[in-house]
Amino acid sequence: MSEFKAFSLLASIIDRVSLKGYTQPTPIQKECIPVLMKGNDLLGIAQTGTGKTAAFSLPIINNLGQNKIDIKAKSTRSLILTPTRELASQIMQNIDDYADGLGLKTKVVYGGVGRQAQVDAIALGLDILVATPGRLLDLIETGDINFKGVEVFVLDEADTMLDMGFFNDVQSIISKLPKKRQTLLFSATMPAEIEILAQAILTNPSKVQIAAETVTIDLVNQSVYQLDKSNKLPLLFNILENADYEKVLIFCKTKYGADIIVKALEKESIKAASLHSGKTQAVREEALQNFKDANLRVLVATDVAARGIDVDNITLVINYNLPEDPRNYIHRIGRTARLVKMAWPYHLR
16 A cells, blocks of 8 residues: 555546556655645755655645646746756656646746747646746746746755756746745755855745765666776777667766767767767757667766766766766666666766
């Protein structure tokens, strides 16, 4: 029996959650859902992969499903702001899964794609809008959206917003929201700027903090190769001679470096593609879908572009460049641990 029933969510939501195979809430879901069902503001400190999306989206969907209203044109009842296109798409996909059958109007908006379909959807009024800062500001400036009807605002990955240089954009968007609203702020870390922002936008918030992972999961086997830079590619080719590594995710530091690796792999007749912010959204989506469908054996990604990647059965993660932040290392190799009991990350220095 699903433990989600204890939250008194709508029956259709419980059914959808069960269909996704969720029976026991994660720690952040246990802490957040009861608080949010009461309409309280919340400060959540937790990393990607802890179940945050369900933690904040299930209560939102439940409230909207129970309290349907006529939505005014160019408005949305709830706004979820997140840093990257991939993460925005992933959040929207999960929300649409959870809300199936409730008739809620939802839309995800981000740059790199045509805006007219986004404008048309917003013009009809939305229950839930998931957005990245740049495109949302563009829609605000052209008068294609207003926030008078916003009941709930979610700021996700706040520290990533700061790292990516979106902080001023985020503050500009927040300044246009109605004062009376429920506000949720999630961040993996709490630098001074985020603490100041939290104090400014949250009203008597409940605080939920999920301990950050400081060690890697036991199911992931790890190996380290120390070698000269000139030997990286030969070693990479040698590793990929193992046919058991059917779906390989490679992390590197720069967009330029990702493209170089892909070209080298293609010369060796290894199907590969890169995923980074220098690619158009259409190209990024095509690469990710081909990787999911096993039409590509290797996907080479930067950390920023990899936010929101959710791919089944990744058998090998390679850190072509080690990240400067240990948390990113845990995040990277966790891509194998979610769905594969035995995985084999290699770290090429």
